[in-house]
Amino acid sequence: MTEPEDRCRLVLIVPDDADADRQAKLLAEALSGGDVASVMLPQYDLDDQAFQKRAEVLVSIIQDAGAAAIISGDSRVAGRAKADGLHLAGSLEELGEAIEKFTPKLIVGAGGASERHTALEIGELRPDYIFFGRFDGDIKPEAHPKNVALAEWWASMIEIPCIVMGGSDAESVVVAAESGAEFVALRTAVFAHPEGPAAAVARANALLDEKAxxxxD
Incomplete structure (x- = not known):
């Protein structure tokens, strides 16, 4: 698989699912559909032990497909599951400590940037990426205009890569990519796609190849 390094790439967010086997199957299908840079694994309502068990299975699937596995919120689970990275959306202090402790062994990225001032404060800590939007923010077909605007502002002046949350339709990747963001994140657009996750990833990549x-250099 060739990686399109010269354009915006996909990030997948694994949706909540009580059925671990179904979740793993859908993820594997999605990753078979084409290029995916990384996959975010939120804990949702799982307790720590259950999340670690689930993460160990999913991290292996993600890494076997050539993508980076990013654990949201729990550095212990990230370490035990041998994930590639850690996503934090809490305090600046927590983020700073994680960057100092885990970089460069792990990718350490940051969410929670809902406006410019907070984004700049996060940027001063030099995370590996910044995420604009919420994992469950894909409630409309298109990406939220505020997140796209933040990504456009950020990409025009800051070297730290950004991820912008897309909408519930795979077509939303085009506007997200036009912001200049290095990555666009999809959840419902992939995992609830009527033709299945693989078709959704293939469609999103075709759109990015054509229009992003x-x-x-």
Missing amino acids: PRFE
Whole structure:
């Protein structure tokens, strides 16, 4: 699989699912559909032990497909599951401590940037990426205009890569990519797609291949 390094790439967010086997099957299907840079694994309502058990299975599936596995919120689970990274959306203090402790062994990224001032405070800590939006923010077909605007502002002036949350329709990747963001995150658009997750990833990548602006070297 070739990686389109010169354009916006996909990040997947695994949806909540009480059925671990079904969740793993859908994830494997999604990853078979084409290029995916990384996959975010939120804990949802699982207790720590159950989350670790679930993460160990999913991390293996993600890494076997050539993507990076990012655990949301729990550095212990990230370590035990041998994930590639850690996503934090809490306090600046927590983020700073994690960056100091785990970089460069783990990718350490940050959410919670709902406006410019907070984003700049996060940027001063030098995370590996910043995430604009919420994991469950794909409630409309299109990406939220506020998140797209933040990504456009950020990408125009800051070198730290950004991820912008897409909408519930795979077509939303186009506007997200046009912001200049390095990555667009999808959840419902992939895992609830009527033709299945693989078809959704293939469609999103085809749109990005055709319409996403190319990055300069």
